[in-house]
Amino acid sequence: MPASDRPETVDLFIIGGGINGCGIARDAAGRGLSVTLAEQGDLAQGTSSASTKLFHGGLRYLEYFEFRLVREALEERETLLAAMPHISWPMRFVLPLSPEMRFDTDTPTARLLGWTMPWLRGRRPDWLxxxxxxxxxxxxxxxxxxxxRTLDLKRDPAGGPLQPRFAKAYEYSDCWVQDSRLVVLNARDAARRGAQILTRTRVTEARRDGALWKITTRGPDGPQTHSARALVNAGGPWVxxxxxNVARINSTEGVRLVRGSHIVTKKLYDHDRCYFFQGSDGRIIFAIPYEQDFTLIxxxxxxHHGAPSEARCTDEERDYLCRFASEYFVRPVTPADVVWTYSGVRPLYNDGAKSATAATRDYVLSLDSPQSGAAAPLLNVFGGKITTYRRLAESALSKLGPHFPGLKPAWTARAALPGGDFPTDGVAALIEALLVKYPFLTKPWATRLIRAYGGEAVQVLGDAKSLQDLGRDFGGTLTEAEVRWLVAQEWAQSAEDIVWRRTRLGLHLSAEQIEALQAHLAAAHPARAPERAAG
Structure with missing residues (x-):
């Protein structure tokens, strides 16, 4: 082909639009690299929108002696709070204590205590x-x-929803995060720093051609060929x-696909704290206030042995979570209380652990660079936690650094994401300012907008002077003005993108309202319309 028609060579081509891929794209673009990212579906459509929505160190990982992972995650909590105070915030977790609590005998800690103190075998004492x-x-x-701190559950309101046998609890801190919005904001920041973000674009082939990668994609505009100096495989469950099958490389490394399922029930209690429950099988679950009117468990x-896209919360998993929670709450949790379920597949590095619970949650970055670096490098990303995504991105750029001698230094620590350039305690002030500027909003509506868009909420609402100025009302405080913003600024194309990943309003909308939104999108943006209606 003529030189003018040849594809531009970028420094980095990233496969995967989850949190790891978008985090790496943002970091790399901010260091001066040219970046293209391709995601086969919507941003955060896989595992990154199906988490428990927590920035946490992973308290239970201490039993597996994963001290580096826990320390890194704990350090990141406050770093990330400073960078995204609109979509993340501190929460307090109540851990009830009971004499019936047991060790999971598959943990290193349990085996160690069993060997050194036989009289403790099978018990998880309070002091531990x-x-x-x-x-x-x-x-x-x-x-x-x-x-x-220590709680007296007979006096503290946190004891009210629990069975009377729980008299004491510890209360500790962790953080909430709106996971899919975190992914989108990283992609937006990457794009405004020069990265090209391609959604609904599947990579069908990647092959080395000397010092470059030649990548073939199939997206809305048909087949395209790209050229890159390095390739990052952040495919998550598809890594x-x-x-x-894409790079056609023989490798002994692989992933262990572990399905994590959640249920959402009608609101089970009125206070704003979360619960950390321990089961007799060694597992733990969380019960968390969710979207004002619900509880996430x-x-x-x-x-998981099927295709990652086929992950669903089974009836067995639903019933297990109901029984588990019912061991703690006064009022039993039943399947009839469940209003929604979701499930995601964690792409854990296959370390040969005996069980899914024992498999490492740490990330592994594997650099494939044959001929002592003479050929184009491939970086494969295994595992990872949403809490440590930023550190993973820094580590990825460190691995690739020798291939880019002019790479700028790390920069993302506490660097605000779009809409997050305000103090960590500034949410209330932003909500009040939004209500003054737009007096037709209700406080819950203004709170939702600030918690989604932070300082950019005024850009979403624009010059509106009344409700009518926001255009069509789709229900649940979702208006045409917000939909336009999400399509124009956040790669949203379907009702599913908007109500389940960008806003989480799906729980507040009827099936008919979601279908109406889908029809509106198809009419307003026919080139963007997906093949099926969202549900």
């Missing part, structure tokens, strides 16, 4: 939990978040498929 929480409070250099750990 308190020791773990002491480490949790101190390992990460906590400054913003309050420390652990192994990319290695073998999860998660399970099941090896």
């Amino acid at each position: 939990i308190r020791l773990g929480l002491f480490l949790y409070d101190t390992m990460g250099g906590r400054k913003i978040l309050p420390a652990t 192994e498929d990319v290695i073998r 999860g998660t399970t750990d099941k090896d």
